[in-house]
Amino acid sequence: MDTVTLDGGCQCGAIRYRITGAPVVVAVCHCRMCRRANAAPAVAWAMFQQSQVAFTAGKPATYASSGEGERGFCPSCGTQISFTATYIPGLIDITVGSLDRPDAVRPVLHYWDSERLPWVRLADDLPRHAEFPPFE
Ligand SMILES: [Zn+2]
Ligand SMILES: [Zn+2]
Secondary structure, eight states, X not given: OOOOEEEEEOSSXXXXXXEESOOSEEEEEOOHHHHXXXXXXXXXXXXXXXXXXXXXXXXXXXXXXXXXXXXXXXXXXXXXXXXXXXXXXXXXXXXXXXXXOGGGSOOOEEXXXXXXXXXXXXXXXXOBOSSSOOOO
């Protein structure tokens, strides 16, 4: 099996990362928290084991967006990079938009569809979950 490597980073380049191996899951989140943090109508996330992700330049600043979750971002340019939470121990979400090649991964589901903006209709037939999807 080929070893997949995904590189990415923030807009100004202060933060760079390298990911080894395939994502656990790639999904589009429609929740209000992601929308606000990213100032975007919806946010695509690629989830990995934390051990798969190495920061090769800089390190994200963090903001505790809730009692459970922490968002990593570039303190210089503001690009949202990561999300970690107590309910997904050992895992880290990386913003698909911060990948050098965001087209290298594809979402397989939507979540928090209950908070989706009514005018956001992506043309796909992927499963849509009202809230956080069932997770093993
Ligand atoms: Zn930056
Ligand atoms: Zn979200």
